Amino acid sequence: MSNGPGISGLILDEPLLWEKGKPGRTGFSMPESDVPSAPCEGSWYGDGVDLPDLSEVDVIRHYTRLSQYNFAIDTGMYPLGSCTMKYNPKLHEKLASLAPIAAAHPLLEDELSQGMLRLIYELKQFLAAITGMDQVSLQPAAGAQGELTAMLMFAAYFRKKGEQRTKIIIPDTAHGTNPASAALCGFTAVSLPSGPRGYVEPVDVAARMDDQTAGIMLTNPNTLGLFEESVREITDIVHRHGGLVYGDGANMNAVMGIVDIKRCGVDALHLNLHKTFSTPHGGGGPGAGPVCVVDELVPFLPTPVVEKDGDSYRLVDNLPDSIGRVHGFFGNFSVLVKAYCYILSMGPENLKKASQLAVLNAGYVKEALRDVLHLAFDRPCMHECVFSDKLQRGDKVTTLDMAKALIDHGFHPPTIYFPLVVPGAIMIEPTETESKDDLDTFIASFKEVVAQSSTDPEALHEAPRRPKLRRLDETRAARKPKLTGDM
Amino acid sequence: MMEAVGIDDLAGLFSHIPDECRFAGDIEVPGPLTEWDLTRRLEGLGQSMAVGHARAVLLGAGSYHHYIPEAVKSVMGRAEFLTSYTPYQPEVSQGTLQGIFEFQTLIARLLGVQVANASMYDGGSALAEALLMALRIKRKKTTVAISRAIHPHYRQVVKTYLAPSSFTIVELPVDASGRTDLSGLDKIDECAAVALQSPNFFGVIEDLEQAATVIHDRDALFVSCFSEPLAYGLLRSPGSLGADIVCGEGQSFGIAQSFGGAGLGLFGCRSEFIRNMPGRVVGETVDMDGKRGFVLTLSTREQHIRREKATSNICSNQGICALTAAAYLAALGGSGLRQLAKLNYDKAAYLKNGLREAGGKLLFEAPHFNEFVMRFDVDFTSVRAKLMDKGIIAGLDCTRFYPEYEGAFLFCATETVSRELMDELIDEVRQ
Numbered sequence: 001m002s003n004g005p006g007i008s009g010l011i012l013d014e015p016l017l018w019e020k021g022k023p024g025r026t027g028f029s030m031p032e033s034d035v036p037s038a039p040c041e042g043s044w045y046g047d048g049v050d051l052p053d054l055s056e057v058d059v060i061r062h063y064t065r066l067s068q069y070n071f072a073i074d075t076g077m078y079p080l081g082s083c084t085m086k087y088n089p090k091l092h093e094k095l096a097s098l099a100p101i102a103a104a105h106p107l108l109e110d111e112l113s114q115g116m117l118r119l120i121y122e123l124k125q126f127l128a129a130i131t132g133m134d135q136v137s138l139q140p141a142a143g144a145q146g147e148l149t150a151m152l153m154f155a156a157y158f159r160k161k162g163e164q165r166t167k168i169i170i171p172d173t174a175h176g177t178n179p180a181s182a183a184l185c186g187f188t189a190v191s192l193p194s195g196p197r198g199y200v201e202p203v204d205v206a207a208r209m210d211d212q213t214a215g216i217m218l219t220n221p222n223t224l225g226l227f228e229e230s231v232r233e234i235t236d237i238v239h240r241h242g243g244l245v246y247g248d249g250a251n252m253n254a255v256m257g258i259v260d261i262k263r264c265g266v267d268a269l270h271l272n273l274h275k276t277f278s279t280p281h282g283g284g285g286p287g288a289g290p291v292c293v294v295d296e297l298v299p300f301l302p303t304p305v306v307e308k309d310g311d312s313y314r315l316v317d318n319l320p321d322s323i324g325r326v327h328g329f330f331g332n333f334s335v336l337v338k339a340y341c342y343i344l345s346m347g348p349e350n351l352k353k354a355s356q357l358a359v360l361n362a363g364y365v366k367e368a369l370r371d372v373l374h375l376a377f378d379r380p381c382m383h384e385c386v387f388s389d390k391l392q393r394g395d396k397v398t399t400l401d402m403a404k405a406l407i408d409h410g411f412h413p414p415t416i417y418f419p420l421v422v423p424g425a426i427m428i429e430p431t432e433t434e435s436k437d438d439l440d441t442f443i444a445s446f447k448e449v450v451a452q453s454s455t456d457p458e459a460l461h462e463a464p465r466r467p468k469l470r471r472l473d474e475t476r477a478a479r480k481p482k483l484t485g486d487m
Numbered sequence: 488m489m490e491a492v493g494i495d496d497l498a499g500l501f502s503h504i505p506d507e508c509r510f511a512g513d514i515e516v517p518g519p520l521t522e523w524d525l526t527r528r529l530e531g532l533g534q535s536m537a538v539g540h541a542r543a544v545l546l547g548a549g550s551y552h553h554y555i556p557e558a559v560k561s562v563m564g565r566a567e568f569l570t571s572y573t574p575y576q577p578e579v580s581q582g583t584l585q586g587i588f589e590f591q592t593l594i595a596r597l598l599g600v601q602v603a604n605a606s607m608y609d610g611g612s613a614l615a616e617a618l619l620m621a622l623r624i625k626r627k628k629t630t631v632a633i634s635r636a637i638h639p640h641y642r643q644v645v646k647t648y649l650a651p652s653s654f655t656i657v658e659l660p661v662d663a664s665g666r667t668d669l670s671g672l673d674k675i676d677e678c679a680a681v682a683l684q685s686p687n688f689f690g691v692i693e694d695l696e697q698a699a700t701v702i703h704d705r706d707a708l709f710v711s712c713f714s715e716p717l718a719y720g721l722l723r724s725p726g727s728l729g730a731d732i733v734c735g736e737g738q739s740f741g742i743a744q745s746f747g748g749a750g751l752g753l754f755g756c757r758s759e760f761i762r763n764m765p766g767r768v769v770g771e772t773v774d775m776d777g778k779r780g781f782v783l784t785l786s787t788r789e790q791h792i793r794r795e796k797a798t799s800n801i802c803s804n805q806g807i808c809a810l811t812a813a814a815y816l817a818a819l820g821g822s823g824l825r826q827l828a829k830l831n832y833d834k835a836a837y838l839k840n841g842l843r844e845a846g847g848k849l850l851f852e853a854p855h856f857n858e859f860v861m862r863f864d865v866d867f868t869s870v871r872a873k874l875m876d877k878g879i880i881a882g883l884d885c886t887r888f889y890p891e892y893e894g895a896f897l898f899c900a901t902e903t904v905s906r907e908l909m910d911e912l913i914d915e916v917r918q
Contacts, residue, residue, distance in 0.1 A: 100533030484596075
């Protein structure tokens with residue numbers, strides 16, 4: 001194994017929290033009580049919770065060791081397709097936790113919250129400017145909730161118009177959450193297979209679009225990393241039948257300053273701030289999934305809405321057609337702060353440059369690997385490219401084997417087995433923050449893995465060997481679920 | 488690199504984008520700002536916040552000021568946790584996975600349920616998803632009843648989530664003691680679930696044991712929610728009192744208030760409902776060498792496999808907030824959690840008694856945790872304004888949420904409020 005940064009380091013084993021500690025220890029600097037003890041009476045007072053008692057150093061070592069089992073952007077290249085794992089600048093994290101921001105209570109009078117309301121107002125403006133859309137709600141806490149919010153708005157829009165529309169068209173290249181979001185709003189998903197070149201074909205949309213259909217959920221660039229070149233034709237068809245177009249903006253990182261989403265004919269678009277706008281994903285969240293809409297849908301946006309009134313900002317609640325709240329307060333505000341910082345630190349030219357370089361990096365990887373891996377669709381790619389294991393199947397080497405082998409070389413694997421339209425898919429999204437040197441190392445490592453599939457396939461079946469654990473038995477986990485230490 | 492991809496300039500990468508889709512002109516956003524200018528801008532925004540100057544905020548209502556140990560902040564700031572994605576590749580995500588498995592265990596113990604998921608967005612959406620889950624389990628029933636003493640915002644989220652479906656939401660009134668009045672339950676047909684909050688929005692501890700009996704007699708599921716889980720350090724857990732699904736907000740556990748987010752939706756239930764539960768879960772398994780390890784599991788419930796038949800559309804959750812809550816509970820420990828909960832209870836009792844002696848009238852007499860509602864003979868709005876000048880934010884005017892309790896204020900006292908400061912507040916009311 002010559003290429004890649006992956007070598008072994010010292011990994012310390014760490015028991016589960018409750019396998020450690022001694023009763024009476026604490027890692028909390030408990031304040032002395034300066035008030036009398038109040039009586040606790042009644043059957044509702046309990047005996048306390050069975051949690052382990054640990055010292056501060058116990059806690060620190062526990063979590064420090066756990067952290068060392070994780071791969072992260074800060075430890076290496078993370079080309080996870082559709083997830084836009086770009087570098088997250090350190091300053092933004094610090095600014096989001098400035099004392100007055102971290103301590104801001106969400107229920108104070110508007111006059112006492114001007115700074116945070118201003119930030120919300122300005123970020124809405126920034127996102128509208130970047131997408132070309134008219135208005136924005138920052139409330140959705142993640143991409144899937146942004147989708148749900150858009151679908152709730154579609155449902156409210158047709159209810160207001162007195163139309164009964166029960167179906168929605170979803171191409172097979174859409175993100176997996178799309179059908180689930182639509183179903184929550186009572187829409188039946190009408191599946192739309194993509195055409196032979198990997199695009200949604202306008203003629204197929206026309207065949208499915210009628211006055212019972214609310215519209216279409218379109219991911220563009222789609223999950224094959226291709227820009228839907230007929231997007232305007234598709235959206236025109238939907239609009240002609242009175243329908244609405246939802247755009248999944250998870251792949252916005254490919255098109256900032258290059259594509260105007262509103263001009264494409266999209267009526268509602270969600271963004272993933274934890275992808276395009278560089279807020280860290282925290283091993284699963286919190287994310288943020290703002291929804292950008294055209295004027296026609298503005299009355300349906302979630303409340304409260306932040307408006308500017310002269311030099312001050314205020315919350316407006318009484319919008320009769322609004323779908324209402326989707327979050328207890330204003331969404332994942334701390335995430336919004338980091339996205340706001342990212343946009344300001346980049347500025348207009350660098351945002352566009354980020355998209356250009358993201359696409360350049362993906363194109364470079366595509367050209368470098370196309371001789372050794374099967375390219376699913378040979379079309380100009382955007383910010384990600386999709387290969388498959390078709391050429392390796394003869395050697396009985398799968399996408400999974402190659403993904404796991406990349407771990408030993410020191411890389412996080414790409415997204416695998418997605419999109420579903422490509423059997424054995426390998427979806428690579430390098431992002432703009434990887435240098436040519438790092439891309440070259442990744443490419444060389446991948447080529448080495450591919451070469452090994454004919455020389456020593458057995459070794460690939462055994463990969464990975466270098467992390468703390470080897471391949472895990474997922475069937476066993478699902479068959480007899482053990483979801484807590486007490487089961 | 489451009490040569491390798493066959494272009495002369497960067498614009499060449501986008502030559503296939505149709506003209507009618509192209510972005511015209513420059514993006515209209517400010518910047519670029521240097522690190523130092525950006526810092527000044529954010530500090531400026533912070534300075535216009537009241538809380539930046541306040542000595543104390545005696546207000547909770549779903550967002551609580553608690554001390555956060557530096558050890559928790561420090562270890563949760565580690566980039567290995569912060570800059571990783573959802574743990575799709577378990578071999579290189581064991582840190583997050585073990586951490587979430589521990590989180591699920593601690594939360595299940597805290598709430599008195601057998602299983603807990605890896606988190607939901609917040610208390611409001613957790614409650615909405617709990618009710619949708621109950622409707623799935625009780626397939627033929629179409630109504631849910633929710634207490635008017637549940638956080639008004641949570642009720643609004645429920646309304647939003649259920650709006651496009653044909654389900655009915657019935658609101659249960661609050662009785663004179665501040666608890667939910669369940670006497671009207673037998674008039675509600677087809678009731679799939681009943682939701683209460685304890686401590687409720689007024690800080691009142693509901694009689695969950697009694698409620699469980701009444702609700703189960705109606706063959707409905709009992710959903711118990713919360714906005715202040717610290718209470719369970721002192722109170723019996725909702726699960727042990729008979730709740731079938733327990734959910735709510737976990738911000739109190741080591742997470743900054745941050746203008747209401749990112750918070751943490753907590754969610755647990757009885758084990759028989761596992762396959763109907765929304766959200767991601769981590770389970771224990773072994774690797775090829777038989778060593779203990781953890782993976783995301785039961786994904787057959789989830790959207791990428793089940794698509795439109797999924798139990799929920801949730802994908803990203805509140806990962807690092809969940810790990811933070813677990814680290815916070817680990818730092819406190821079982822003994823510490825109890826001590827801290829008692830301290831909150833005592834502080835609130837001191838403020839409550841002091842305000843009563845100063846002429847305040849408790850709106851609800853039932854036992855409280857760290858919040859309570861009071862009315863005053865004097866015009867409290869002007870007292871509150873005076874206190875504000877002294878850097879004390881005293882209570883929340885309930886009128887905007889509950890017109891029927893006009894002039895009543897919801898107070899909160901946590902471990903962060905000193906007796907001296909509470910005395911200052913009480914004195915101001917007395918004058």
